[in-house]
Amino acid sequence: MFINLRKIDKWAIQAVLAVFALIWLYPLVQSVIKSLGINGFGNYLAVIQHPKVNYFLVVFNSFFIAVCTTAVVGLLATLAAYAFSKMQFKLKDVLFYSLVACLAIPATAVMSPLFFTAKTLGIMNSYAGVILPLVAFNAPFMLLILKNYFDSIPNAILEAGMIDGASSFRMYRTIMIPLGVPAIINIAVLTFIYSWNDYIIPLLLIRDEKMYTVTLATQFFTGTTNQTPEMVAQLYAALILMTIPSVIVYMFGQNAMKSGLTAGAVKS
Amino acid sequence: MKKGSFKFVLVLALSVCLLLTAAACGNKNAESNTGNNGGAASGEQETVTFWSWVPTDVQAEKAIATFEAANPNIKVDYWRGEQTDFQKKLQVAMAANEGPDLLGMQVGGMLNQYANTLEPIEALADKNWGAGWQDKFVKASIDQVKATDGTMVALPLNLTGQEFVLYNKTIFDKLGITKVPATYEEWLTVNATIREKGNGIVPVAFGAKDIWHDVDMFVSLSNQFASGKIYEAEQGKLAWTDQVFVDTMTAWSKLFTDKVMQDGALGLSTYPDARDQYFYSGKAAMFLTGSWHAGFSLPGGEKDGTAIENDEIGIFLLPQIGPNEARAVASVDTALSINKSSKHKEAAWKLLEFMTQGEGQQIMADFIQGSPAKVGVQIQSLDQFKFEAEREGIKTVNDAIANAIGKRLLDYPELTNAIGVAMQDVAAGKSIETALKDIQKISDGIDRN
């Protein structure tokens, strides 16, 4: 909404942004300083070389789990959002609200049934054992965001497609997905971050240290008593290391968003 | 249109297959694990799973290596979690019958709730140790590992007591404080000196955010006003509005109005806040904690690398605030139980024996993670301390625990929470009368059968 800005306006905008950035940076900088306590960058090295944590393995585990979750959630949520937004069927409202009802289940409130389900399915201590619950918890939420967005895509485009004889699935592929890119990227980034940061599901369902995620691995640096200052510094280092992959995913998402938006704009 | 739907179904089927394969893979792993565990035939290695919050990773590494060397047929799969994580994970796992073979247990509320799922210990002990084995354990500890119906379902690993004050002797010396306070007046005087000459040093750091710590304080303090009354009230035989609790709460409230507790204490946790931001940074001269903290200055322990690394640290018992002499309250800190549905009870017993009566007990004693539950264990790591006051401290703590006036942990968790909340409310200015009524209301609702 800024057209032909004067120089002074530009300065004012930058100043406001910078003030907020400083406030937002302060705690971040503090955590970095904490992570450099006692041994400096040695803390990061100590995390990577920790005898009980194979750092690259835990990063791989988290990454694999987060990517699979994101892919499955993306598929399920786009399909369902398409149907709920653009199709007419008898049980539509009932089904939609029954999914919306699942939105606010806090994992801490359903730990036991979650565990029972995983046990019954025989997926404890496996990747699927973490991915499936993560999908289940995230999908309804992402469905809602996507449906809201899909609602804003004009039906006329689909009507034109129908006249051309396109199948419903073809319209999903060629119309809904490309036009939905900004929202899809948002939910993908969000799902990735949620799965990456999730602690309670792996805590409950993973036993084998080879399957540990980055969040679980931080428990080697905690300890209410007998927590040495070195462990404290390493904990911060581990937590910061843990953030980096998510930041990269976010940056990719932002870039994709830009190109996706331009592509979407051209098509519409 | 038909073609499109077909494609869609294909994608769906593929993704379901993918998920099921992933699931199956994981499942196979799990099964092969249990397969190994299950085959406990002679010569084959047996795995015992063990979950707890104590021993810590460092302690466990040493203890388990020793155990495995002595028992080549048994492999120990140990998982340590912070208390909060441990409680979550254990509860859901036990409910689904997927719990570990050997598990850490907190006496009081937790032990009572889990009792039905735990193996009765006495028969096993009789069989392996013969009659009279109870004498091998510190008397107080063996009474606390029984459930309300009298069944013993755990064995004690160690004991800890409350309420202790860790103090920085170097700071005391610098400010000319020569005697640790033994009464409330002396404590106030010491605090005044620190405030006056300490250049911004806070006299006492207390983590009042922790319910458990507040309740420790309450149990200790109330015993100074009328010993043992709190245990009557615990069992519903005395009202929480009784004078002894009014006195206790008044004394507690005075700790705040007299500024013994630092400003903002209610927002501070004992670990890590009060410990790291205050005591270890040299910004507080005293720090309220439990006996488990006495070993923190062992080389390689918590003290190394802190701002007070070269300071001499001592420990003393909470000064006398009420009419009765100050004495510690002590409980079994960590007890160990065998899961009733374990398939490896023999092996779990061996590990339990090792930790409570065998070499594991000595290893834990030397790390000074609490006082030994086994009678006659000598701590062999004492000469590693750099300072006399630190060696002294261990003796202070162990004597106090041996002379404890009563137990530290209460039987009903909702009661513990209610007391803690009431104390925080009082510290924040709520009337003592209302706060005690709040406790009474919760207490009335407890099913004590």
Add this chain to the structure above:
Amino acid sequence: MTGNRSVLSGWRAYLYVLPILVLSGLFLYYCIGFTVYTSFHSWNGIDTDMKYIGFDNYIKLFDDKSYHIALRNNLIFFVCTVGVQAALGLMLAVLLRARLKGHAIFRSVYFIPTIMAPIIIAAIFRIIMDTNFGSLNEGLRAIGLDFLAVSWLGDPKYALMSIIIVNIFEWMGFSMTLYYSALLAIPDEIYESAKIDGSGFWRTLFKITVPLVGGTTSTLVILGIVGSLKTFDIVSLLTGGGPGRSTEFLTTYVYKKAIEEFNGGMSAAAGVTILVIALVLAVLQIQYTNRQQRDL
């Protein structure tokens, strides 16, 4: 919606919603069913011993002062966080939309807290907000505002506000990102014509921008409802629900009842109320949005 009639219909629609229903059904419906079932029983959460006690858990729950406090706190938290995060997020998104030098870096800085694990954010804020040595209070004292240097987390009067502040720090970047991507989709021509009409900054903001990002705002409101009902980590790490019960939330209540107090039944009853609240609010919100869109 531009047309009231959906373009597609028929049984194939069910194929599209089937996968999500199957997965959610497996986990969530079972979890909900289990929770509802448990809420009518007395259960310690550990053994197989469950006793049917009818509505007793609900009666006790609605009589519990801590539960009332939790409800109130959840409501305050929802209103404050959603409002401030949306306002701040929109403002920064609008400024960022000018796409001046460094805007990508600013965007990342605002967003990083959303990415970070709550445990590290809480740990840092516990240090920053410490009464005696925290940098927040030291800063306030340094500029002579001693009276503002309160006990942020240790005083029941301020603890909830402190949690809200930390939550805003954590999630403002998320609102900002959603608004930013919505703003990118608004063509510049609209603003150009507004400028030609002589419309000023505020007028343009409220007459053009705010209505055009309405969809995002309604998404954020729903996310806010869900988020506040699910908020657990940041509360349990910052205050643990205290001092006293002053910052109890529904989730910390559920957690304490189940894990600390072994009262699985009452915990489940509280869990059921969370679900009901979420459903009611979400339905209201969706219908409100639909009506608005019809009116447009």
